[in-house]
Amino acid sequence: MTKFVIVAILALAASLVSAYDPSPLQDFCVAVNYTDSAVFVNGKFCKDAATVTANDFFFSGLNIPGNIAASKLGSSVNLVNVDKLVGLNTLGISLARLDFASYGLNPPHIHPRGTELLVVMEGTLLVGFVTSNPNKLFTKVLNKGDVFVFPVGLIHFQFNIGQTNAVAFASLNSQNPGLITIANTIFGSNPPINLDVLAKAFQLDKNVVDYLQKQF
Structure with missing residues (x-):
């Protein structure tokens, strides 16, 4: 007993x-x-x-392309989570449309609360994720109709390597998966992370770190 x-x-x-x-x-x-x-x-x-x-339980608008022209990275993500579709609450799922200009990038980022399943609708994407220990990269070139999964909490990215725009849809197994974009988080925190910390962590000159912080 x-x-x-x-x-x-x-x-x-x-x-x-x-x-x-x-x-x-x-x-x-x-x-x-x-x-x-x-x-x-x-x-x-x-x-x-x-x-x-x-x-x-209704949301409209994922047929509309994102404004990739306004993005420095040439990409746009329209996430439909519980804040946009209130009926998702407690259902453990969300959806996103991803638009890419030619050579547009959805930069390395993390979803701390959700695994992502991506399907390419148009174009060609180079995608990948990195494991936590050891830091092994799993990467693949995806074409129309291809599917790739990014495990929860791992750094991953999508990059349009084609000459035309690309479109993909992603589902995530959380109503609010969260988003941590690596570069923005590290170099764009408020207040900024100490220069000495970042210079030593990334093995960079302080002037380079200062430059990167100003970009974000």
């Missing part, structure tokens, strides 16, 4: 530290930003089920 109790406690502890969105215990929990509701699930309050409509 003692062994059974110990195993049960360990199983419960393992479930409590899960990094993934919890499974819903109701049909839906449409998110609201006000606190009139007494039900609080997965970071959002639930709308009264009696007032829920079909529009709470």
Whole structure:
């Protein structure tokens, strides 16, 4: 009996530290930003089920290309997460449209709470991710109809190596997967990270670090 109790406690502890969105215990929990509701699930309050409509589960606009001309990197990401589609709350999924100019880049970044599944609709993308230890790169050239998965929490990127624009769609197994763009985070933090820290970490001259911080 003692062994059974110990195993049960360990199983419960393992479930409590899960990094993934919890499974819903109701049909839906449409998110609201006000606190009139007494039900609080997965970071959002639930709308009264009696007032829920079909529009709470609807989003329009992913047919529209992103504004890649306004991006220094030549890419645009339109993420449909729980903040844009309130019906996603507690369902553990989100979706994004990615547009790339020729040689446009979605720079190295992390989704701390979501695995990403990417499908290329148009164009040719060089994609890849790097494992945590050892730092091994897994990379692949994707063409129309190809699919690639980026494991949760790993640094990954997408780069249009074609002469024409590229389009891809990505699904993520979190209603709010989060985004940490490596360069922006390191060199664009507010307040800035100490010059000596970055110079030593990246083995760069302080003038180079200062230049990079000014870019972000």
